[in-house]
Amino acid sequence: MSDILEKILATKRDELAVARSRISAEALRAKAGDAEPPRGFAAALRARVEQHQPAVIAELKKASPSKGLIRPDFDPEWLAHRYAAGGAACLSVLTDTAYFQGAPDYLVQAKAAGLPVIRKDFLIDTYQVAEARAWGADCVLLIVAALDDAQLRSLAEAAVELGMDTLVEVHDAAELERALALPPALCPLLGVNNRNLRTFDVSLDTTLSLRDAVPADRVLITESGIHQREDIQRMQAADVHGFLIGESLMRAPDPGEALAQLIDHPLQAG
Numbered sequence: 504m505s506d507i508l509e510k511i512l513a514t515k516r517d518e519l520a521v522a523r524s525r526i527s528a529e530a531l532r533a534k535a536g537d538a539e540p541p542r543g544f545a546a547a548l549r550a551r552v553e554q555h556q557p558a559v560i561a562e563l564k565k566a567s568p569s570k571g572l573i574r575p576d577f578d579p580e581w582l583a584h585r586y587a588a589g590g591a592a593c594l595s596v597l598t599d600t601a602y603f604q605g606a607p608d609y610l611v612q613a614k615a616a617g618l619p620v621i622r623k624d625f626l627i628d629t630y631q632v633a634e635a636r637a638w639g640a641d642c643v644l645l646i647v648a649a650l651d652d653a654q655l656r657s658l659a660e661a662a663v664e665l666g667m668d669t670l671v672e673v674h675d676a677a678e679l680e681r682a683l684a685l686p687p688a689l690c691p692l693l694g695v696n697n698r699n700l701r702t703f704d705v706s707l708d709t710t711l712s713l714r715d716a717v718p719a720d721r722v723l724i725t726e727s728g729i730h731q732r733e734d735i736q737r738m739q740a741a742d743v744h745g746f747l748i749g750e751s752l753m754r755a756p757d758p759g760e761a762l763a764q765l766i767d768h769p770l771q772a773g
């Protein structure tokens with residue numbers, strides 16, 4: 504496991520202890536039960552794939568450990584609306600504060616645009632899965648490198664019990680095999696992260712090298728390092744139709760316009 508991931512997970516264990524002392528798991532479950540019903544996250548992506556369109560999860564990311572501050576003027580509600588106008592199928596919101604300058608409230612604000620939203624964070628406990636639902640998340644990210652097999656399964660089960668989908672992230676063949684041990688209902692979306700968390704190097708070849716090992720009953724999402732039309736076309740040529748895109752859109756003055764151009768989608772007014 505990489506040092507940065509190790510460090511982040513230590514922070515998450517501390518945060519979890521604080522959160523539990525503030526809101527009991529029971530009270531959190533009640534809050535999750537009162538939340539607006541989940542919007543179909545995986546279904547929204549599948550619908551795009553069936554229409555032979557790029558299925559984009561557009562990410563709201565203010566900063567990252569590898570790039571520092573990416574977007575100083577960060578208005579989640581505006582960004583979410585721009586992404587919707589630019590053709591995003593779904594949104595990703597970083598809720599981690601310590602490393603990505605994200606926040607739970609950004610997720611709440613992003614929901615206003617009407618698209619399904621994933622809680623992008625480092626989840627290690629079902630308590631955080633319930634938090635995600637209580638804040639209105641429709642999907643959670645599960646990072647295989649951060650979890651053992653039993654944890655991976657129990658977090659995925661907790662998400663599905665709350666009506667959410669999961670995006671299960673891998674970065675090599677061994678992790679992919681572990682993800683695929685879960686049935687499609689627990690792992691409908693397979694994310695291949697092109698960023699190596701040890702070196703921060705990004706190579707789209709990571710997705711291409713694993714492409715053939717992903718069965719047709721999962722939607723493959725290529726994550727990180729998508730910057731230009733050619734990147735999209737290269738993936739489509741390899742039968743990859745799902746994209747998770749953050750930085751290249753976040754750096755544009757109007758991220759919605761940038762997305763529309765990237766995927767050749769008509770920019771909606773508003």
Ligand SMILES: O=P(O)(O)OC[C@@H](O)[C@@H](O)c1c[nH]c2ccccc12
Nearest residue numbers: 696726727728729747748749750751
């Ligand atoms: O900004 P990029 O290179 O387009 O990447 C987006 C997304 O893939 C990246 O933010 C990411 C992928 N997996 C993660 C796990 C945690 C935090 C962030 C991530």
